Amino acid sequence: MSVHLKQDRPDTRNVLDKTRQGVIGAPLPRPEGLLKTTGTATYAAEYAAEGCLEGVLVTVPVVRGAVTAIDEEQVRAMPGVVAVLSDKRMTGRPAQGMAGEAPFQPAQEVCYWGQPVALVVAQSFEQARDAAKRLVVECRGEDAPLDPAAVDAEESESTRQGDLAHAMAEAAHSVDITVTTEGHASAAMEPHAALAQWDGERLTVHASLQMLKFNRAELADSLGLEQDQVRLLSPYVGGGFGSKLGVSQEVVAAALAAMQLGRPVRVVMSRQQVFQVVERRSETHQRVRLAADAQGRLTGFGHEARVSNLPGESFAEPVLQSSHLLYAGDNRLLRLEVARIHRMTAGSVRAPGEAVGVQTVEQAMDMLAAKAGIDPVELRLRNLPDKHPENGKAFSSRKLAECLERGAAAFGWEERPRAPRHTREGEWWIGTGMASAARVHSVVEAKARVTLRPGGTALVETDMTDIGTGTYAILGQVAGEMLGLAPADIEVRLGDTELPPGSGSGGSVGAASCGSAVFLACEGLRRKLAERLGINSDDLTLKDGFVRWSGGEKALPELLGNAPLDCVGHFEPGDSTQDLAVSSFGAFFAEVAVNRWTGETRVRRMTGAFGFGRVLNARTARSQCLGGMTWCIGNALTESLLFDPVDGHLANCDLAEYHVPVNRDVPDCEVLLLEERDAAASPIQAKGVGELGLCGGAGAIANAIHDACGARVFAYPMTPDRVLAAMPEG
Amino acid sequence: MPIAINGEDYPLPADPRTSLLDFIRREAGLTGTKKGCDHGQCGACTVLVGGVRINSCLSLAVTNDGEEVTTIEGLGTLAAPAAMQMAFVAQDAFQCGYCTPGQICSATALLEEVAAGWPSDATADLGAAPELTDEEIRERMSGNLCRCGAYANILAAIREVAEEAA
Amino acid sequence: MRPFDYQRAERLEHASQLAADADTLPLAGGTNLVDLMKLEVETPQTLVDISRLPLRSIAEEGAGLRIGALVTNTATAADPRVRADYPVLARAILAGASQQLRNRATTGGNLCQRTRCYYFTNIDQPCNKREPGSGCGAIEGIARIHAVLGTSPHCIATYPGDMAVALAALDARVEIARENGSSRSVPVRDFHRLPGDTPERDNVLEPGEIITAVTLPAPVGGTQLYRKVRERSSYAFALCSVAALVALEDNRFTRADLAFGGLAHKPWHDPRIAELLVGSEPSLALFDRAADLLLEGAQGYGENDFKIPLARRTLAAVLCEASGVGA
């Protein structure tokens, strides 16, 4: 049986508020928790395979060119070396999220420094690693544009409304700033890895991937196989943050080697390779203009950005995504352009767009508040548009005002126009700052099967992944709520393309999309149970393994009998959001200390208040927000990809020199989850939470730096040197 | 002399290039210990050698002969988890779980180190025994990166165990 | 990693003999050498494991302290005598790396750790230190973490360590055993070299020489500070650091031994700074003059220009803290 819903209308029934189990939203621990804390959860490279060979990717130090010769002989003679592959099907770039088709081939056409072009396979990892370094690859190199500021850019998107220049000229208060952000790496802790096995007809690959149904299509297309010849398994993924949305080079290479050699082959990227070959977040160059009347009401809003990518890539960091709807202003100019340069592929890194776009707007808002002499929170409240400022659509739901107000109260925000350098503790200037958060919502098609087993337990199955986001927990909770079962009685199986295709994890779509598929499957099961009882399913209450209706009560196993009962839920986005603006919102508050001598900045505490529809598990949702806020600190203070100006290679390609925040960088953080029901967003009234926590928070830190020491820094990350350069003397 | 891992002896590898990390993961088949960077930059490979935490990726297996290594599997099991392993679950001190075994090995060692009076960069008075303040825990856990950003909950989990023990 | 012959040294002389071969390197904690061997930046044919030699004790020697070459950084920093009498050394060690690394890192290995220059660690880039004559990638490239003092047209790398900066301020000595069984001792201040036209040589060790210990002079008391400026609050190398041994009497400096990290190919020590400060009354103007001396001849390479003002300010911060000026 299956239940299909193409959601064309908002679902205001709020079914999950009427069911009685009481597990939805509860802060339950993750069911896979002990597996992870005892080291029993198995990640891609960790499966045992008889006779497994080890492959290491060979990269070339050329920014553009073509491979002309590979001297296999010498390396083949090295101990343990089994093969050198430079198959035309090897991929040079990772697939973009949801591409569903082969990424750039052949790899031997080189487009960026460090592109993998071959694979060395040996008996042991040590042998393969050394042989890969020694393989001599001859390459015809060419010059290539490397500097995004030095090339003509293509327009990717633009919105013009009214006359921004005029509004700026007429404004009582205006702000016009240019801000830069550097490239970011996802830097998931598990390096990209694949273990491929070929039985002559079918390929099985344990890989570290986020969106299996798309990945299967990408891999099959890369190899020239049918999709049903390919099985992907990713039950545990050691973080993705966008970098595992599409199949990357090691997956295709491992598969090709396994097919050629007829033996299992494992390929794990080195950390340096992960930095050099998977997707980066583009650096951005942004201009924000705000025009306001004497009361600080926006009359004009401008946001322009330049990002970069390789030629031929459709992805452009969507910097303006939330700028379209966050604040009012009749006169608008939003423009995004892409410079074509030769750095590794730019693609999705956690919260593409907003992760670098919102903070700059929030810096400008802070400056406007200062100019207009208005409290920064009040300035935001004054400028929340009644409807989408460009297309006039109503907001499906928006908790922004509540987030601002409740966040401010929880943080202990002092309402006042900001004047910097009010507080010093020893060498440290102390200040506070705030910012709004915004992240667009989307859902994608997803299927899940739910089986009620005799005995009254349930099984939830989908190829959806849990990349740390809490999928195992929340899908069990949706099913438990709907079927009246304790989560302990529900088994959730994920990450296997043999299972019904879910949405995959990416762009915060997973919980709402797959949660809805599970919800639909459970609705189907509830109807079946009602049918068996000859009652209307509205009259059915499922709780603690019992079925109750107006006429009586039965234990679930009794009603089920000996045969399992299953249903596939099939969720498809429809027109429910057609006439509405659907987005998640929030607010950040930060207190920082800036060293008056060295410009070092430490975040001392942070509060985030977020509204993202229904909270499915308050504990994992909070963790997602905490994770996002940790990223805000890296984004604001420490993270930047440094590209060599001469040959375009990434200089700081490891975790010692690319600085992700460490434990000591992260202070006490408070998270407020504001309950919200967004009927248009999904049939479970949920939106995404995985990314919202880093959409704007770096701006709160930037504003706090100014409040602390008077430095307006217009370049992220705000490293000590940049803070010092902007810091007034004294 | 062999290397003892969680009480079981394993003969030294034939290839001296084998890191202790690869030895644990491959030769001993104990994949709970993770490889995040292979260069001492992330802490995912943290294990205890003679009770002392080290980055197993930067240690050649052959140099550890005769040593006793404890990995995450040696701290506790699914059937009998250690207090720290349970506290990590209770506090949601992980997300993807990849950095987690290293965090737990570090956290376990950390409590011993503080008890033994080892100072850290966060110790205000070098002359006194260090106290288990939040700042001390954060500093002492800073050799274990967590890209999921579970730091705040990791701190809470360690606090929980420390307070239970107190 | 290239294949190599692994030898464990049972005795010091054995280690020296083996290490006399140009293609042999001693292995102590391995936290730097194994890292670089994986990258094939270091490609020794023979690795002589010295980690079990009996150089693991901290002992009182004369009025000072002798720290064996194989004492771990952790053990040094936790030693009660070091904490009480040489707190700047404990502070510097604790400001470096992570607990896990310090648990294996040794006195000798820490002194000999190689630069973190991105071009040095990437074998696909030119680097005169790694491959003499291949050029310096950093000068025209990303020189953010590079030196501003004592650079040469051939190399602008920094010595990245923290411990040695404190040792330089303390005027400690390095004890070195030679192949022929004799030994020599070199002040830490002279142990590391400037790159000149032989940047491949980080320090004065000759093949076959093994560090056996570091010796600290008698304790001097006073205020001892180590200030490290870094891009995150822990587990990051210094952009700039200052080790300071300072004493005042009647509001005049009686001691001001300073050394600087992150600025040069060696821990930077300029005797003129102490000469200027000792006998003078602390003031911001005086600290500025000290910085003038320090930074005389400083040269930035674009990306790292900021280190010049940063060093000035960090110096002032440390002297303010030590003397109470501006509090």
Ligand SMILES: Cc1cc2nc3c(=O)[nH]c(=O)nc-3n(C[C@H](O)[C@H](O)[C@H](O)COP(=O)(O)OP(=O)(O)OC[C@H]3O[C@@H](n4cnc5c(N)ncnc54)[C@H](O)[C@@H]3O)c2cc1C
């Ligand atoms: C991610 C990371 C971060 C770090 N951060 C810091 C930091 O912030 N501050 C800091 O100071 N350090 C830092 N370090 C460096 C660390 O302190 C050094 O790796 C360590 O001190 C080296 O000691 P070892 O005993 O492991 O040396 P090994 O790796 O064994 O040896 C290093 C070198 O010294 C030689 N050598 C060793 N012992 C002797 C001897 N007795 N005589 C002659 N030669 C010898 C070896 O041949 C080799 O060339 C960091 C390291 C890493 C990986």
Ligand code: SF4
């Ligand atoms: S600065 Fe020195 S170490 Fe760095 S590339 Fe130049 S020569 Fe090599």
Ligand code: FES
């Ligand atoms: S794998 Fe050892 S520190 Fe990262």
Ligand code: FES
């Ligand atoms: S839990 Fe994912 S990296 Fe820490």
